[in-house]
Amino acid sequence: MDKRVAHIGKTRINSIAYSSMFEIGDANTFTPTSRVIAVQKEGGVETDEGFEFDQYELFSQEPSNVPDSLTVQQKNYHHNPNIHVENIDVKGISASSIAQLGSLNHIDSVSRIKHIRILEKEQNQNDLIE
Amino acid sequence: MNYEVHNWGLNVGNVEITGVASSSIFLIGDNETIKLTSFYDTPPDSYIVGSLVPLRHPTIEEGTDNG
Numbered sequence: 109m110d111k112r113v114a115h116i117g118k119t120r121i122n123s124i125a126y127s128s129m130f131e132i133g134d135a136n137t138f139t140p141t142s143r144v145i146a147v148q149k150e151g152g153v154e155t156d157e158g159f160e161f162d163q164y165e166l167f168s169q170e171p172s173n174v175p176d177s178l179t180v181q182q183k184n185y186h187h188n189p190n191i192h193v194e195n196i197d198v199k200g201i202s203a204s205s206i207a208q209l210g211s212l213n214h215i216d217s218v219s220r221i222k223h224i225r226i227l228e229k230e231q232n233q234n235d236l237i238e
Numbered sequence: 239m240n241y242e243v244h245n246w247g248l249n250v251g252n253v254e255i256t257g258v259a260s261s262s263i264f265l266i267g268d269n270e271t272i273k274l275t276s277f278y279d280t281p282p283d284s285y286i287v288g289s290l291v292p293l294r295h296p297t298i299e300e301g302t303d304n305g
Contacts, residue, residue: 211267219261223280
């Protein structure tokens with residue numbers, strides 16, 4: 109398939125993190141993976157010991173099967189070979205994501221995020237209204 | 239099935255995005271295949287919409303210095 113050319117005026121991106129990318133130009137494939145265990149502990153976290161990936165099912169689970177999509181014969185007619193965008197403002201790109209100015213043939217991205225909260229004492233809803 | 243796409247002119251002024259996260263994409267250009275997978279596990283508290291900030295006691299009169 110013919111690819112169009114992107115013409116961009118101005119781009120502003122604040123931050124990029126964790127297996128993410130900002131790309132100017134064309135690419136063929138993009139296959140990022142990110143595995144995250146985010147621990148929030150009351151009083152602060154001193155060590156990452158005891159938080160191994162193999163401990164949590166989330167990191168070994170396979171996505172449920174998506175039924176095969178039917179084959180579609182697609183024809184593209186680019187009557188105008190250009191794409192114009194004047195201004196782009198992105199605050200953040202994170203966890204196996206991408207912002208690209210240009211064409212990208214194939215994308216296969218995976219992100220796994222496990223959040224853990226550790227509280228010293230269970231908080232009671234009624235304690236708050238006093 | 240036959241699928242025909244006609245791309246006429248594409249002109250955009252401003253794009254403003256807060257976040258592209260957890261296996262997501264923002265693409266200005268052409269593409270053939272996209273497969274985005276995301277596994278997410280978070281405590282229920284993170285999903286509760288609303289404020290847990292203590293509310294002002296209903297009996298306190300307006301204008302009273304609460305400090």
